[in-house]
Amino acid sequence: MEVEEKKPVTTNTDSSGEESHFKKLGEIISKYLEFDSGSTSKDIRATSAPTIAKLPILQVLKPIPWILCALFAFSFLWDFQGFGAEIFGLSLQFEGIIRIISVSGMIGFLTNWIAITMLFRPVKKRPLLGQGLVPAHKDRIAYRLSHAVSEDLINPELIKQKIRESKAISHYRLQAIDHIEQITEREDFRKDLKTWLLEYIDSMVQNPEFRKKVSDHILLEIEDALQNRALEKAALKTYSFLSGQTLHQFINNLLERLPVTAERNIGYIEEYLDEFPEKIHRNSDKIDEVITLLLYKLINQLNVQNLVEENLQKYDEQRLEMMIRNATNEQLKTIQYLGAVLGTIGGFVIWEPIISLIGLSIIFGAVYLIDWWLYQ
Incomplete structure (x- = not known):
């Protein structure tokens, strides 16, 4: 018996019907596949974002710039004119001290405010003012951050290690x-x-x-x-x-x-x-081995650095600024107001260097010892 050789025939006429059958199968599977959300492992649940730390000292520091402005304005009315004293043989002249410490404090606040503002502003490059540090180096920041993430945080070897340690596959x-x-x-x-x-x-x-x-x-x-x-x-x-x-x-x-x-x-x-x-139980080791192998291949093909870098580069300047500010806003504000405090201290040093430095040494030394004692 001779059979005429036939070319393979591709079935296309009933593709829609076949799709509807597999769609129905998907509906049947979805109907019964309802995993209990409460059985999810605690180790692999998504964690909520940590709240930004509220610094109590910030509430104390906030009024200082306004107090310094008020003292500066008051110095035009009265500033210890003709006042003086003698302590341990040292002659002290108090005239002009209010203006000195108020101006120094405001300079300290403004310099820190300008420095922090220059991190993010101007967003777009300006002819004279230039561009903020973060927007000007957005691509470089994206590269460095993606490199750090891929090398130290979620590199393929670390992911493999976590998979092995968590035993998530067998779980x-x-x-x-x-x-x-x-x-x-x-x-x-x-x-x-x-x-x-x-x-x-x-x-x-x-x-x-x-x-x-x-x-x-x-x-x-x-x-x-x-x-x-x-x-x-x-x-x-x-x-x-x-x-x-x-x-x-x-x-x-x-x-x-x-x-x-x-x-x-x-x-x-x-x-x-x-x-x-x-049957699945009997072949559990082989199943785990195959799934692990597939995951390893997937991880090795995943370029974490490029993935992070590409996503960061899609961020516009304002979104990148908000991301940084949301994580560090309280600390940045504290730095600004601490500039006013340090500037005020600098004003006392300008007014009377020797006594101010001695007093500051005593104060800072006492603060350091108390902090060390509390830490211990």
Whole structure:
């Protein structure tokens, strides 16, 4: 028997019907796959963003610039004119001290305010004022930050280590098996699955192109198998002659009866569903190994540095500023107001260097000792 070689036939006529069947299968799976959110491992839950630390000292420092402005204005009315004193043989002149310390304090505040403002402003480059440090070096900041993240924070080796330490793969495999066991034991799931399977087989068999493609493939396989077997070939030709139909017609008739055969034997799927969880348990080590290997390959292909850098470069200047300010705003404000305090201290040094330095040394020394004692 000679079989004419056929070119593979691509089935396109019923692609929409096949899609609808698989969509229905997806709906069945989604209907029963409802994982309990409370069973998520605590180690891998997303953590909420830490709140910005509220610094109590900031509330104390905030009025200082306004006090200094008021003292500066008051110095024009009265500034210890003609006041003086003698302490330990040192002659002290108090005239002008209010203006000195107020101006020094305001300069300290303004210089810190300008320095912090210059980190972010101007956003766009200006002819005379230039551009803020962060917007001017946005690309460089993105590169450095992405490099630090990829090298030290979430590099592939660290991710692999965390996967091994957390045992997340085995954890979720056990969770999935427990869930599969619960689903496969449900009668409504088995009924839905069997109904879908029978409908799918019937729709495929009703497609003439599908039957032709399968029968052509079987004929080619038979021809290859009987290539050097003359006796079997002769027996096959004899059977075709006696039955009054070609082998192609015989195979096609078998395919048409496939839905009836499937419906008659659909009960075997019950046995398969009963054994399915146990089969997964028996091959748990291999499953974990395969999933781990796939994850490692995915991680090795993931370029963390490029991913972080590309996303940071998409940030506009204002968004980048807000990101930095949201994390450090309280500290930046404290630095500004501390500038006023340090400037005021500098004013006392300008007024009377020796006594001021001695007093400051005593004060700072006492603060350091108290801090050391509390720390211990």
